[in-house]
Amino acid sequence: MTDTSWQRLDALDHKIVSKLALDARISNRAIAAELGVTEGTIRTRIKRLQNEGLIQFTVVTDFRMAGSPNLCMLGIDADPSRVTEVAARLKMMPEINCVVLLLGRFNLLAMGLFTNIEQLNELVVEQIRSMPGIQRVETSISVHNLKYEAGVAKITRIAAID
Amino acid sequence: MQIRSGRSLTPSSLDALDNSIIDILRTNGRTTNQDIAKQLSITAATVSARLQKMEDARAMRVVAVTDFAALGYNVIIAVGVKVQARSVQAVGHDLAKFPEVLSVNIMNGRHDIELLVALHDFSEVQQFLYDHIGSIAGVAQIDAGIAVDIAKYEFNVAPL
Incomplete structure (x- = not known):
């Protein structure tokens, strides 16, 4: 940062x-x-x-095209020595769109888009809570989005440009 | 990064050709209509018409995504807000007016609203949280988490 x-x-x-x-x-x-x-x-x-990964051109499709999913936020606390490892594992999960390492409220904030609660529950219970070092996972569901800037992000993958 | 915006409109469903065009643009959103046409063995006019149709239906949009750092945003904060004595929706709309607030979600959880805030410098944090956000009527409590690293940030679905 x-x-x-x-x-x-x-x-x-x-x-x-x-x-x-x-x-x-x-x-x-x-x-x-x-x-x-x-x-x-x-x-x-x-x-x-x-x-240099400062700009990227991509397609954003509307929520309706993806079955109007709900954005779910997971506040995660983990053993300090495991935070980096947990972040790396969360990053690999296709259901998770965003992983932020935080200071303060939680050690990690992860976000994903889900069309049903069972799918979210399965991810949290089976895949996240079971990771070594996880202390707490607090789930919160977005019921309404009032603002989203699609044009600003952290570019973490640089596409090969010819 | 949404959810349901209460819009009842349903998008005309996309066919295989629309999806092929989207796939090419996902990899590089600046591929010219001519190049897309060549790859799919169709005419550039067809590509142009398909893109226009999908954008008009607000089914998709090609976006230039700029990195936080390229815009000089070096401090990213996830802020949970608790609301009292005012409608959550009204507070959310007021918070959405700040250009530094990149996203506003009304939540079902410990907090009523979640914000993603981008600031240029650490010295702006105090003023933005306590003077700007704190001054909005109805904001009863804020819990901030300062990002030390963003490991992944890939939203290819959004409210359009």
Whole structure:
């Protein structure tokens, strides 16, 4: 979290990122024309931002397409010596979309999208509580989402860009 | 990162071609219509029409995802909020107005609301939590957890 990559973005990078945030599929040519630089410059800049894991282009499908799942948050406490290991194991679970190591309320916060309670219960009881070092798993279910910024995230996987 | 927004509208179901286009864009959202067309042996006009149709139905959206660090967000906090003497929904709407608040979920659990907050610097934490969030009417208690690492953050499904 003490990444200094922010400083690696200059004024032009920031302008390009703002254009892409509004329309991820805007052509390099259109960005170039608007910013008064060459198309090649835009292409090079975007490629660098992608390679450094600062920006990523992907598809987000609507909740309805996934059967309107509920976001479930799991607050987890574990033996201090096991926290990193537990995080690594949670990360491997396809049902878990997000794993954050925390200071404060819990040692770990994990989130997943579930369409039924049985599936959530199975994951918590069979797979998480049984991990070595787990002290407590507190489940909380989102009943309504009021805000979600799809355009900001932690990019943890860098796609190979040719 | 949602749930049910009370929208009754059902999306027109996607066919195999729509899903093939989505698969290509998932890998690289900036693949041109021409390249997608070539890979699927269809015309660029068909790709364009399919994308337009899916976006109009709010079934999918191609997004540029920017890393927290690229935006200068170096401090990420998960905040649980307990509400008293005011509707949870109203408090949630007020909290959603802060640009630093990336997500707001109304919860069934120990807390009434869960927030994900992104700040530039540790020095902003006190003011944001106690002055900004704390000043919203109905906020009775806040429990904050400061992220020391984000091991995974992959939501490819969201409320659109």
